[in-house]
Amino acid sequence: MHLMVNVARQLRLRRNKVIFGGEFLSPTDLVRLAKEQVEACDTAERRTGEPKYTPRQPSEERWQKPPEGTMKLNWDAAVDKIIGKVGTKVIARDHEGTVIAMTFGPWLYISDPTMAEAMTAREAVELGKSLGGRNFVLEGDALEVVNALRKKEDSMGSYGQIINDVKLLMN
Template sequence: MNIRLKSQIKWCRPEQGKIKINVDASFIRDTEQAGIGIIARDSQGQVIFSSGRVLFHCKDAEEAELLACREGLHLAIQWVAAPVILETDCLLVTNMLKARFGDRSSKAMMVRDVKELINELREVEILHCKRDQNRVSHLLARMACLDVFTIVICKRDLALHAAPEFVLSVIEADCNPIID
């Protein structure tokens, strides 16, 4: 008998002095409803801010993912002074945002909007990650998509927790290799 255990890849902390913003989207094709989830953490795993909200009349998952990137960068412009790592588990969106030449897809305007926001920040690195490394933003997006909540923006200095209660255990598991 051959048993293979799937090891889970954990969220990776950013290096000291940087903030990592993980974004994700959840999309329901039949209803054209989507949810986006965003979480920003520092090198200690401390949450700087988190957000999740429902989107109506979304065309596809990539559009929702681009909107999550845009919202994450908007929040970073408001609340982050350090260099930013923007991380998504959507390889297509990662490639669109990293492309040096103009986008000619139906998403060209959104890609341009996101790139303009990138230029407003001091330093932004765009990275692709695995779904297992994006669990918190995925959960925020999924709950928003299911219309459990329509908008939550939590900031560390303005709330008891900088994330909704339903993701706190996932955040803790991400930051502590013993828990899971």
């Protein structure tokens, strides 16, 4: 299942690269990348011991499982403003905490962290929908994006249309 989801994601990314960048990824390379993502996910699940990073705030709560029948979608983005490159990750877990799928990758030409977080939140919802999820919980650490998603009215900021897209996708 994990491999199928990652192959589908690679197909979508390949299509976008062909349309917007003129690059073409061979089917062999596409499957190889999908397998690498599944292996990275499996390695992350098996990893135990001390974290290799220091949490931002020691008082942060630990990750909690979503309610039964619900998928949790965690997202994050990091921006290098100087070169305009963004690193993203989205992890989908079931109600038992098992990783269902994971996406990660770079984007170029984005220097606004809030825009990057909003786009990654949209990617998280798209992943949840592609996995057949109807009930899911979004979890991210970008307070401005989280607050915008909680508001009932439309967002009007530079990233507002993306927030509005996420809200529509979630309905």
